[in-house]
Amino acid sequence: MVKIAPSILSADFANLERDIRLVDEKGADYIHVDVMDGQFVPNITLGANIISAIRPVTDLVLDVHLMVVEPERFIEDFAKAGADIITVHAESTVHVHRAMQMIKATGKKAGVVINPGTPVSVIEPVLALADLVLIMTVNPGFGGQAFLPECLVKVEQLDKLRKEHGYTYEIEIDGGVDDKTAKSCVDAGADVLVAGSYVYNSPDVGERIQTLREVTK
Numbered sequence: 001m002v003k004i005a006p007s008i009l010s011a012d013f014a015n016l017e018r019d020i021r022l023v024d025e026k027g028a029d030y031i032h033v034d035v036m037d038g039q040f041v042p043n044i045t046l047g048a049n050i051i052s053a054i055r056p057v058t059d060l061v062l063d064v065h066l067m068v069v070e071p072e073r074f075i076e077d078f079a080k081a082g083a084d085i086i087t088v089h090a091e092s093t094v095h096v097h098r099a100m101q102m103i104k105a106t107g108k109k110a111g112v113v114i115n116p117g118t119p120v121s122v123i124e125p126v127l128a129l130a131d132l133v134l135i136m137t138v139n140p141g142f143g144g145q146a147f148l149p150e151c152l153v154k155v156e157q158l159d160k161l162r163k164e165h166g167y168t169y170e171i172e173i174d175g176g177v178d179d180k181t182a183k184s185c186v187d188a189g190a191d192v193l194v195a196g197s198y199v200y201n202s203p204d205v206g207e208r209i210q211t212l213r214e215v216t217k
């Protein structure tokens with residue numbers, strides 16, 4: 001069954017504990033946390049102190065998506081704060097291999113992510129190191145953007161590559177996932193769907209999570 005990772009980017013930050021408990025009780029698999037530095041992307045969100053604050057609130061996997069320049073500078077902080085998966089953008093560092101080695105050295109799962117404009121070939125050399133590969137289906141920086149279906153060919157490529165080489169990474173999709181786009185993601189080979197605005201911009205988050213499960217069956 002597909003895993004659902006609500007993005008707290010669309011939660012009510014004044015009620016973050018409540019909104020995390022809500023999706024936890026309604027069957028979410030991961031909590032997706034978007035970290036933005038105002039430089040790699042044109043928006044600023046939160047830092048490792050917020051990960052420390054929410055760690056006691058849930059036992060779910062904290063799936064931390066770093067949208068920061070030179071993420072190597074912060075890997076140790078996020079690991080100590082309680083992240084379970086730390087995912088770095090291939091475009092955010094000239095040393096993505098080293099960054100992933102650093103994540104692994106902390107004992108956490110290492111993820112790598114590419115923007116809509118970046119091909120899979122860029123990350124092929126690090127796929128053997130990856131526990132998770134995240135494909136952006138919007139340009140990173142904001143929730144609530146329209147899904148870019150042309151990115152799905154990359155999901156198909158990654159699914160093929162893991163079958164061919166015996167790689168063990170999960171494939172996650174981030175951006176514009178809703179009841180209309182979720183099935184195409186799973187059909188292409190995705191294992192984990194991030195959903196921010198679709199889940200949280202509703203009075204009934206449980207129904208939204210359930211619908212994502214139904215439409216991807």
Ligand SMILES: O=C(CO)[C@H](O)[C@H](O)COP(=O)(O)O
Nearest residue numbers: 140141143144175176196197
């Ligand atoms: O990484 C992100 C943006 O950079 C978010 O995880 C993503 O956009 C989720 O929001 P939505 O589901 O509303 O598109």
Ligand SMILES: [Co+2]
Nearest residue numbers: 034065174194
């Ligand atoms: Co994200």
